[in-house]
Amino acid sequence: MRYLFGPGPSNVPPRILAAGSKPIIGHMHPEMYEIMNDIKRGIQYAFQTENNMTIAMSGSGHAAMECAVFNTVEPGESVLVAINGIWGERVAEIAERMGANVHRMVKTPGGYFTNNEITQAIEKHKPVLFFLTHGESSAGLCHPIDGIGDICRKHNCLFLVDTVASLGAAPIFMDKQNIDILYTGSQKALNAPPGTAPISFNDRACHKMFNRKTKPVSYLFDMTHLSNYWGCDGQPARIYHHTGPVSGFFGLREGLAILVEKGLEESWKKHKEVASYLYRGLEDLGLKLFVPERDLRLPSVTTIAIPNGYDWRELLMYIMKHHQMEMTGGLGPSIGKVMRIGLMGYNCEKTNADMALHALADALKNCKKSKA
Amino acid sequence: MRYLFGPGPSNVPPRILAAGSKPIIGHMHPEMYEIMNDIKRGIQYAFQTENNMTIAMSGSGHAAMECAVFNTVEPGESVLVAINGIWGERVAEIAERMGANVHRMVKTPGGYFTNNEITQAIEKHKPVLFFLTHGESSAGLCHPIDGIGDICRKHNCLFLVDTVASLGAAPIFMDKQNIDILYTGSQKALNAPPGTAPISFNDRACHKMFNRKTKPVSYLFDMTHLSNYWGCDGQPARIYHHTGPVSGFFGLREGLAILVEKGLEESWKKHKEVASYLYRGLEDLGLKLFVPERDLRLPSVTTIAIPNGYDWRELLMYIMKHHQMEMTGGLGPSIGKVMRIGLMGYNCEKTNADMALHALADALKNCKKSKA
Numbered sequence: 001m002r003y004l005f006g007p008g009p010s011n012v013p014p015r016i017l018a019a020g021s022k023p024i025i026g027h028m029h030p031e032m033y034e035i036m037n038d039i040k041r042g043i044q045y046a047f048q049t050e051n052n053m054t055i056a057m058s059g060s061g062h063a064a065m066e067c068a069v070f071n072t073v074e075p076g077e078s079v080l081v082a083i084n085g086i087w088g089e090r091v092a093e094i095a096e097r098m099g100a101n102v103h104r105m106v107k108t109p110g111g112y113f114t115n116n117e118i119t120q121a122i123e124k125h126k127p128v129l130f131f132l133t134h135g136e137s138s139a140g141l142c143h144p145i146d147g148i149g150d151i152c153r154k155h156n157c158l159f160l161v162d163t164v165a166s167l168g169a170a171p172i173f174m175d176k177q178n179i180d181i182l183y184t185g186s187q188k189a190l191n192a193p194p195g196t197a198p199i200s201f202n203d204r205a206c207h208k209m210f211n212r213k214t215k216p217v218s219y220l221f222d223m224t225h226l227s228n229y230w231g232c233d234g235q236p237a238r239i240y241h242h243t244g245p246v247s248g249f250f251g252l253r254e255g256l257a258i259l260v261e262k263g264l265e266e267s268w269k270k271h272k273e274v275a276s277y278l279y280r281g282l283e284d285l286g287l288k289l290f291v292p293e294r295d296l297r298l299p300s301v302t303t304i305a306i307p308n309g310y311d312w313r314e315l316l317m318y319i320m321k322h323h324q325m326e327m328t329g330g331l332g333p334s335i336g337k338v339m340r341i342g343l344m345g346y347n348c349e350k351t352n353a354d355m356a357l358h359a360l361a362d363a364l365k366n367c368k369k370s371k372a
Numbered sequence: 373m374r375y376l377f378g379p380g381p382s383n384v385p386p387r388i389l390a391a392g393s394k395p396i397i398g399h400m401h402p403e404m405y406e407i408m409n410d411i412k413r414g415i416q417y418a419f420q421t422e423n424n425m426t427i428a429m430s431g432s433g434h435a436a437m438e439c440a441v442f443n444t445v446e447p448g449e450s451v452l453v454a455i456n457g458i459w460g461e462r463v464a465e466i467a468e469r470m471g472a473n474v475h476r477m478v479k480t481p482g483g484y485f486t487n488n489e490i491t492q493a494i495e496k497h498k499p500v501l502f503f504l505t506h507g508e509s510s511a512g513l514c515h516p517i518d519g520i521g522d523i524c525r526k527h528n529c530l531f532l533v534d535t536v537a538s539l540g541a542a543p544i545f546m547d548k549q550n551i552d553i554l555y556t557g558s559q560k561a562l563n564a565p566p567g568t569a570p571i572s573f574n575d576r577a578c579h580k581m582f583n584r585k586t587k588p589v590s591y592l593f594d595m596t597h598l599s600n601y602w603g604c605d606g607q608p609a610r611i612y613h614h615t616g617p618v619s620g621f622f623g624l625r626e627g628l629a630i631l632v633e634k635g636l637e638e639s640w641k642k643h644k645e646v647a648s649y650l651y652r653g654l655e656d657l658g659l660k661l662f663v664p665e666r667d668l669r670l671p672s673v674t675t676i677a678i679p680n681g682y683d684w685r686e687l688l689m690y691i692m693k694h695h696q697m698e699m700t701g702g703l704g705p706s707i708g709k710v711m712r713i714g715l716m717g718y719n720c721e722k723t724n725a726d727m728a729l730h731a732l733a734d735a736l737k738n739c740k741k742s743k744a
Binding site: 011027029060065098185194219331 | 373376378380383389390392394396397398399401430431433435437438462465466469470557559565566567587588589590591592612614615617618619620698703704
């Protein structure tokens with residue numbers, strides 16, 4: 001047993017492991033389409049959307065990222081990317097590779113953008129797409145979303161939001177918040193194995209992506225084909241496109257079913273409670289949280305400023321070796337700045353927070369502290 | 373229970389299902405790297421190669437297709453694609469989307485290309501990449517490979533071969549046959565769930581793809597990053613790229629382990645024997661095999677010419693309904709021309725051939741035959 005208390009993948013509960021080990025059926029059997037329909041309905045609930053164009057990618061969160069950008073942007077078009085951690089960096093790189101004209105708004109990890117700053121940048125760069133990370137797991141920040149969809153709408157720009165690390169842990173309302181494209185991953189608060197990634201497009205996004213002059217650069221991620229595979233295009237027949245990860249879809253369906261049974265509000269409340277409990281325990285250990293504004297902290301992934309005098313790699317290795325527990329360091333621009341504890345979905349329990357705190361206390365006691 | 377006797381996915385044996393349902397670990401834990409190393413060694417054996425640059429894609433066969441083309445071709449370069457079924461069509465489409473100058477050699481499904489024809493086309497179009505399908509599952513053809521690698525080498529062209537449907541069922545020798553890039557899927561003779569795809573590049577392919585002027589259009593499929601994730605780039609540390617499908621890798625490792633235990637030659641022999649047995653049974657039913665040349669038939673997927681007067685959809689639906697057995701129709705250009713029976717890996721047994729023949733005989737007896 002290993003405790004996956006990093007930023008994901010998270011431990012997979014027995015019920016989801018069992019679903020993923022069911023004998024497989026064909027990727028185009030009628031029963032598989034029923035399972036895909038269940039997944040679609042589960043994503044609609046989790047995203048709080050009624051979008052018909054709601055599917056799961058046959059791949060990790062990066063597949064959803066590339067799908068979103070490849071389909072809604074044509075070469076030469078302007079894209080604006082908010083970067084305050086690793087995920088914005090990735091989207092900017094993806095958009096540049098497919099030939100977009102990329103503009104970056106940059107804050108150091110943990111920073112956030114005001115609606116005023118976003119408005120100004122959109123007015124300056126006139127993007128067709130604006131990207132923002134809701135749950136910036138590398139910094140432990142949960143970015144405010146309210147009002148941004150309206151700003152984008154007013155400026156004829158699509159609003160793309162990454163909720164890989166936050167879905168199920170912090171409130172998001174795709175329709176109410178006027179988010180045009182939303183995606184997440186299977187392996188965080190949904191507790192399924194990595195390898196599938198829910199994504200949804202509203203009518204504005206569909207209008208843009210289905211009225212383009214050029215074909216998207218990837219055949220595999222082309223929404224014309226994926227929408228048919230998922231029965232979202234109104235066509236009577238589904239035509240073979242690629243072979244979806246059948247077992248991965250079984251697991252994702254179960255993860256979504258658990259979220260539906262528990263209820264989103266209950267899940268959000270639980271993540272907030274356990275995170276608050278963890279904050280208190282960390283402060284009792286004399287540790288400092290990396291994001292000072294309590295309301296901006298991501299409930300699923302907590303970032304701790306590296307305590308003075310300690311080697312963060314040594315602390316993490318100690319915890320893995322003596323407690324069979326994964327915590328992680330930073331990622332991308334937050335490397336060397338933070339240590340991260342993720343308690344997501346199935347793992348989000350006070351007893352797990354206690355175990356994590358105990359392991360951390362033990363590491364702080366036993367790892368050598370330099371005199372610097 | 374459903375008998376997956378189509379062209380894949382194939383039934384997954386209990387041992388592989390059990391491997392895929394093991395509790396997951398982190399995608400960058402040292403134990404995961406060991407599992408990935410095992411997979412690498414397994415692929416090297418299955419491909420008969422010593423290539424260091426051997427990995428598994430986090431996706432289906434199409435991910436491997438796009439990876440191969442995106443990394444080894446730059447926009448504007450010439451690519452030659454042999455099309456005698458669906459897979460060549462797909463590769464041509466993929467190469468066109470990323471801006472290659474695509475030339476097609478086309479035969480009707482079931483046709484094949486002589487080395488002379490290939491030489492002439494390569495001399496005419498001077499491609500940087502030549503694509504050929506080894507196991508054309510849509511037509512049931514196993515294409516001869518000998519000598520083509522030498523032709524490509526002589527003309528400074530990379531030789532890319534698709535073995536999704538043939539690996540483990542028909543002999544392929546990546547190194548001896550001078551194949552520069554080879555890929556397959558997890559869900560055929562390897563009997564793992566769909567969602568991972570082995571791929572290997574030799575030194576010639578690496579030289580081309582790591583000395584390009586432009587970045588590949590996909591960040592997710594960029595071999596610079598994937599080679600680091602798989603520990604193939606000689607760097608001391610692995611840097612986070614994307615989250616691999618941990619459970620999918622567990623299953624793929626087990627599928628490769630079974631192939632190693634059984635032995636390639638034994639697996640090739642078994643597929644040939646069972647296919648021969650099936651051919652005889654089909655002929656006894658008065659059916660005609662679609663590929664007349666016995667030596668060109670793909671042992672894993674057998675194509676049957678649609679018997680006169682029958683509706684192939686009705687036959688297949690009857691077999692699914694009354695025998696819980698999947699057989700399929702054609703795919704792409706072979707739709708309406710063939711019915712297909714796949715007996716791959718774990719499913720490749722004479723008892724299964726008997727069951728398939730019994731179901732087919734029953735369908736021929738009970739489905740109405742038009743008088744035309």
